[in-house]
Amino acid sequence: MDVKNAFLHGDLEEDVYMRIPPGHGREKEQGMMCKLYKALYGLKQSPRAWYSKLSSVLIASGFKRSYADSSLFVRTGKVGRLIVLVYVDDLIITGDNMDEIQSLKSTLHETFSIKDLGSLRYFLGIEMDHSPKGLFLNQRKYIVHLLHEVGMTDSKPAHTPLKSNLKLNFEGEPLSDISMYQRLVGKLIYLTITRPDITYAVSLVSQFMYSPTSLHLIIVKRILRYLKGTVTKGILMRNNGHFKLEEFSDSDWAGNAIDRKSTTGFCTFIGRNLVTWKSKKQTVVARFSAEAEYRAMASTTCELIWLKTLLGDLGISCNVPISLHCDNQATMHIAANPVFHERTKHIEVDCHFFRNQVQSKLLETVYTKSCDQLVDIFTKILPSAQFERLLFKFGSSNSLDPA
Known part of the structure; x- marks a missing residue:
């Protein structure tokens, strides 16, 4: 669900003043200011004020804020359990009773202007596909957009994120555009949400954010070439x-x-x-x-x-x-x-x-035993066969695999 004009619903706890906006008619009068009673977009207090407002509405409806994650709210009752996950003005609502879900939507609609976006299929760059096996998560669109951005849509795919004999150091010419390297690595970090297979490789290249060289950029591009060949891979959350x-x-x-x-x-x-x-x-x-x-x-x-x-x-x-x-x-x-x-x-x-x-x-x-240690994929560079074997154990699969 999406809340329209979310930040305008927040109540300010501090005294905040602003200049009279143009067109009001009194903006030229000396010393005249506007005192705000509600939050506006652009105020540093607006995100917190909106969160406080939404929290108060949910808590008044019987929800409890999670101790582990302040953006998670849970309500447990005789008729079932409701869960609300909040990201700014986007809400994910799930539960085991559809009547309770509809009742919550009506309650929220009484206070806010909301738009029901239907079943969850896409959220913050993460695609969700439901199947008889469970829920499949991947970031295919995000990867395709990233490859197009760097001009690597026609690049040759790599079988692994890193070469097996790679030794990272500070060799190579310093990059003239450090910010470009930092942006690429930052986007790769976001991809690790559903791609454990690139986590170690991204961890390595992120250690050179302030002094990258041409060698480090080559490694980043190899990770992108690996993503080119595995664009449909993701994580399967089994439902049994x-x-x-x-x-x-x-x-x-x-x-x-x-x-x-x-x-x-x-x-x-x-x-x-x-x-x-x-x-x-x-x-x-x-x-x-x-x-x-x-x-x-x-x-x-x-x-x-x-x-x-x-x-x-x-x-x-x-x-x-x-x-x-x-x-x-x-x-x-x-x-x-x-x-x-x-x-x-x-x-x-x-x-x-x-x-x-x-x-x-x-x-x-x-x-x-070391031969059965799954975490090797997060601590060292592995040969292709061992790399694929561990990915299979992790549940990393292809979205094109039959459900």
């Missing part, structure tokens, strides 16, 4: 299965040849569905591989706590320990054994938050 949370965590110890920092990678499954993933360079240099893995699992734990809170807001409880898969037994021993470790005394206190969650039985570490 369970709600068990599972997390896979890994790190590439000292994998960065420039500063020898490690890369954290993790992904989260709810049942068979991949819901979150991440690839990010760690902020400090790890002295040994177990430390790098320990830091990665600490970051993973924060993601799990947030996701558990979000599921709780949606009425899905997680009463059993969450399985956290790791391929480093030394890290698992550090987390399980509370005794003082000489080699880990320099690790920051916030990283030991992970150990506390293991000891409180919120998490359960599970050893996974």
Whole structure:
């Protein structure tokens, strides 16, 4: 649903004055100003005022704001559950009772001027296709527009985002137009919402945003050539299965040849569905591989706590320990054994938050062989065959595949 002139509905809490607009007749009088009682487009207070207004209407209708995401509102009652997701003036409304959905639309229409856009098919550049298997998400139109923008619609497709023998450094001529590189990488970052296959590659090129060279631009163009050949790929959210949370965590110890920092990678499954993933360079240099893995699992734990809170807001409880898969037994021993470790005394206190969650039985570490580690796709460059095998396990599929 779309709210028309959303920012004009906000009520101002501060005293805001503006010059008298042209044509009023008194704009030339010395010292005359207009005091605003309602928000206008262009005010820095307008977005917050609109959010406060919409929140008050939803809360008055029995909704509760999510603790995990302030743009998510949930109402649970005897007749079913309603969920509202807000992005500025666009609302996604879903639930298990159509009468309740229609009643909410009528309530909103009494306060705002709204337009019903029908079933959700396209939202913020993300396309949604419903099928008997579930919900398929991809960004095909976004990719096609991006390729057209950079003049690569006829480029030769690449089989993988990165060459298997790639070593990133500062070689190459500095780019004369840094902003062009930054815009391209920024758009690639947005594509990682539905494309876990390019997450690691985009993470690498984003580390050179302030000093890109011709070599880095070549790598960005290879990612675009890979997208050219996989434009219809996306993520399938299956509509069957369970709600068990599972997390896979890994790190590439000292994998960065420039500063020898490690890369954290993790992904989260709810049942068979991949819901979150991440690839990010760690902020400090790890002295040994177990430390790098320990830091990665600490970051993973924060993601799990947030996701558990979000599921709780949606009425899905997680009463059993969450399985956290790791391929480093030394890290698992550090987390399980509370005794003082000489080699880990320099690790920051916030990283030991992970150990506390293991000891409180919120998490359960599970050893996974390196050959079965799914997160390798987020921490290192893989050969084509292994790359495709992991993508299949993630549920990454083609929109042209039969449902």
